[in-house]
Amino acid sequence: MSARSSPKERPFSLAQREERLGWILLMPAILVLILVGLLPLIHTFTVSLTNAYMASGREPRMTWFHNYQMIVRDSEFWLALRNTLLFTASSVTLEMILGMGIALVLNSKFRGRGLVRAAVLIPWALPTAVSARVWSYMLVDTYGVINDLLVTRLHLLDEKIAWLARPGSAMASMVIIDVWKTTPFVALILLAALQLIPRQLYEAADVDGATAWQKFTRVTLPVLRPAILVALVFRTLDAMRVFDVIWVLTRGEMRTESLATYNFRHMVDFRNLGYGSAVSVVIFFVIALLVAVYMMLLQKKDND
Amino acid sequence: MRRVFLFISILFVVLYAVFPFYWAVNGSLQPSQNLFRTPADYLPVPPDFQSYGTALKNENFPIAIRNSAIVAGGATLLSLAIAVLAACALARFRMRGSGVVLAAVLGMTMFPQISVVGALHSIITRLGLYNTLTGLILSYLLFTLPFTVWVLTHFLRQLPRELEESAYIDGAHPLQVLWHVLLPLAIPGVATTGLLAFIAAWNEYLFALSFTITDNVRTVPVVIAGFVGGGLHEVPWGPIMAAAVMVTLPLVLLVFIFQRKLVEGMTAGAVKE
Numbered sequence: 001m002s003a004r005s006s007p008k009e010r011p012f013s014l015a016q017r018e019e020r021l022g023w024i025l026l027m028p029a030i031l032v033l034i035l036v037g038l039l040p041l042i043h044t045f046t047v048s049l050t051n052a053y054m055a056s057g058r059e060p061r062m063t064w065f066h067n068y069q070m071i072v073r074d075s076e077f078w079l080a081l082r083n084t085l086l087f088t089a090s091s092v093t094l095e096m097i098l099g100m101g102i103a104l105v106l107n108s109k110f111r112g113r114g115l116v117r118a119a120v121l122i123p124w125a126l127p128t129a130v131s132a133r134v135w136s137y138m139l140v141d142t143y144g145v146i147n148d149l150l151v152t153r154l155h156l157l158d159e160k161i162a163w164l165a166r167p168g169s170a171m172a173s174m175v176i177i178d179v180w181k182t183t184p185f186v187a188l189i190l191l192a193a194l195q196l197i198p199r200q201l202y203e204a205a206d207v208d209g210a211t212a213w214q215k216f217t218r219v220t221l222p223v224l225r226p227a228i229l230v231a232l233v234f235r236t237l238d239a240m241r242v243f244d245v246i247w248v249l250t251r252g253e254m255r256t257e258s259l260a261t262y263n264f265r266h267m268v269d270f271r272n273l274g275y276g277s278a279v280s281v282v283i284f285f286v287i288a289l290l291v292a293v294y295m296m297l298l299q300k301k302d303n304d
Numbered sequence: 305m306r307r308v309f310l311f312i313s314i315l316f317v318v319l320y321a322v323f324p325f326y327w328a329v330n331g332s333l334q335p336s337q338n339l340f341r342t343p344a345d346y347l348p349v350p351p352d353f354q355s356y357g358t359a360l361k362n363e364n365f366p367i368a369i370r371n372s373a374i375v376a377g378g379a380t381l382l383s384l385a386i387a388v389l390a391a392c393a394l395a396r397f398r399m400r401g402s403g404v405v406l407a408a409v410l411g412m413t414m415f416p417q418i419s420v421v422g423a424l425h426s427i428i429t430r431l432g433l434y435n436t437l438t439g440l441i442l443s444y445l446l447f448t449l450p451f452t453v454w455v456l457t458h459f460l461r462q463l464p465r466e467l468e469e470s471a472y473i474d475g476a477h478p479l480q481v482l483w484h485v486l487l488p489l490a491i492p493g494v495a496t497t498g499l500l501a502f503i504a505a506w507n508e509y510l511f512a513l514s515f516t517i518t519d520n521v522r523t524v525p526v527v528i529a530g531f532v533g534g535g536l537h538e539v540p541w542g543p544i545m546a547a548a549v550m551v552t553l554p555l556v557l558l559v560f561i562f563q564r565k566l567v568e569g570m571t572a573g574a575v576k577e
Contacts, residue, residue, distance in 0.1 A: 014472065015398060021478045022397035026405065029390035029453055036446040037412060040423030047422065105313045116314055118563040120321045125555045125566075127507035129525035130548050134328045137541050145327055148344040180324070185570060192571040230574045237414040244509045248529045260418040260510075267422050268514060280419040287416045295407065 048277035067278035080262035088239035094179045099186030107194045124184040132248035135177045139163040167255040174245050186231045193227035233294040259283050331545035339541045355542035364519045365547055368527040374437050376505035379444035383452045384498050391456035392486045412450035421514050435517050443511045448501045458572040459493030496565040524551050
């Protein structure tokens, strides 16, 4: 097919050629994602219907929905679910508030703004597992710097807290670490949206005599709503899948399990492939449900 | 007055973001006994580099760095190659169903990795790739590919259409438009996306923990998270902090040099311009 032939001579229209080439270009990506995503998912589902154990030597038997019944009866599963939901709610709320604050600070003009923005990116860029290890050193009750600051230096507390020794404070620590790590992401999305707000809106509000708080709630927040929603979606889904920080800090012990660590323990530590796969399927559907809800919300946002 | 408030806010923000990293640097430069003392020592003067020596002498650590580089680099390059083609198609070619594919790609960026750990373990073992860097690279495509396709599609959509349109008017075949117009224009976007994908792959923990079993194949996050040192009761915080600093310092430098591009990529598709 020569490039310079007139439209009437070509056997296929441009639109048809585009479409054909487009699908050819998409094929590798689709195939890879089927191989590492869809196929494993189907495999997981079929294994969940059996009593397979890793490297047990014996043939797995079909047990149908027995594993799922066991999940419902396992109080630790419900604890993991509760922990994950609590973790998600707390960290996402804190991240949105702190992120908004940081975004407002970064939106102001000052010298060295680029440097501050780069500094803010640091928590996000570091590996969670490595950061968690550093934090676990900071959180040691006897010689960790957090207690050193709170008790010895600033006298904000009377006694040192054994952060990782009790479920409540351990979970609180994990939320703090997660918030520390992911607030930059929220802040930068909100900042990008903030920088698009036309000054005229604020000037008009000034003319009407609006206070700073009113300007924030009546001008900033409504215009920022789409960006807030996007940040909310991504952060919620990330938080529901939390694994690294919990595994590095406590391995999910002391009642700090999340859905992902619960799954990992049964699948890898206990080698219970059948049960572990059932948990994986449940987690997948929980996440998929959230994704569906958010997709609908995002669609609605686009239509506004 | 407002300037003072702003200044204090900036100070808090910077301290909050940087303190743990500073603390790792501090811990890596203190003599070991200081790390267990209370009250803590905030300034490493004079700096003691012994921890760095210990960390580097442990064979697992330099090997882990090499492994991470290979895996992150491999996964990034492979993803980019596949993703740039897919993104050109999704961003610029009219195709029925491209909206559905894009929505599926976005959905896949939120895929719970834990749900396929077991199955991927079986697949990778069956392919003879368990406990290999290749197996890890393959598994990483699960999260690097949707992400790179999504970000690149967003980048390409923003490019001006004039060059393509004039090429089509001249009678060019879409393949020629792809090769001579789209791909060259995509290069800046590819660089940014590659940087983000590399960081994500470098930082990954779950798959690296699940699909490797011997130290010669392990990656940096797994080694640092699991480092317990010799048989002593005390955790070797000094070498751990030194290792953490050695691994994160390049990332910090990357962030400072490429922060504009990183932010562009991070917020891609999130905010309508």
